[in-house]
Amino acid sequence: MTTLSPKRLFRGLAFAEAVTWTILIVAMILKYAAGVEWAVLVGGSIHGFVFLAYAASSILVGVNQRWSVGRIAFAVLTAIVPYATIPFELHLVRSGRLEGEWRREATEHPADGAWWNRVLRWFLARPVLLVSVAVVAIAAIFGGLLVLGPPGGWQS
Numbered sequence: 437m438t439t440l441s442p443k444r445l446f447r448g449l450a451f452a453e454a455v456t457w458t459i460l461i462v463a464m465i466l467k468y469a470a471g472v473e474w475a476v477l478v479g480g481s482i483h484g485f486v487f488l489a490y491a492a493s494s495i496l497v498g499v500n501q502r503w504s505v506g507r508i509a510f511a512v513l514t515a516i517v518p519y520a521t522i523p524f525e526l527h528l529v530r531s532g533r534l535e536g537e538w539r540r541e542a543t544e545h546p547a548d549g550a551w552w553n554r555v556l557r558w559f560l561a562r563p564v565l566l567v568s569v570a571v572v573a574i575a576a577i578f579g580g581l582l583v584l585g586p587p588g589g590w591q592s
Contacts, residue, residue, distance in 0.1 A: 439563075442497045443534040450525035453490040456483040457518040480586055488574045490515050496570075499556050500539055502547060507533075 456479075463479025466472040491512045498508035514520040528534045540560045542548045559566040 439538070441537060442500050443529070445493050446497045446528070446534055447525055449486070449490040449493045450521035452486050453515050453521045454519045456486040459483060461518070476586075481582075484581065485574070485578050487515050488577055490521065492570055492574055496556075497534070499552055500560075501533055501536065502545070503533065 460476070460479045460483040463472075463475035466475035494511035495508055497503075498511060503511075511524065514524040525534075538560050539548075539553070540557055542553075542557065547553055559569070
């Protein structure tokens with residue numbers, strides 16, 4: 437069984453984020469041009485969940501690949517601009533910033549002693565737990581955001 441590399445995870449979610457932008461835009465057109473009120477609720481929910489998954493993967497992959505905090509933050513911010521995750525992902529591929537496997541073992545690199553790298557290695561040694569915690573955390577954040585309501589509030 438092959439494992440999901442950091443590159444494949446990030447690329448997949450960057451693409452999914454762009455696809456969900458299309459779903460949201462089509463939903464907005466349906467709402468405002470054809471009066472299909474529920475379209476934005478469905479499209480926005482799909483987009484919001486994938487946005488959170490992309491943000492989580494940006495943090496996970498960014499720490500694994502030893503990106504700077506600024507690069508990780510920028511990766512998350514690219515999901516706010518429609519389709520921006522695709523050119524950013526292509527830039528990361530071209531610059532080699534997605535190369536390599538998951539860092540399950542400590543190396544001589546000075547950053548490997550940092551607490552966040554120890555936590556990363558601990559979770560990577562337990563992939564089922566990592567995925568479970570990620571899914572529960574994303575679902576909890578998503579649920580909390582649903583309670584708060586959509587950006588701009590509920591409109592009819």
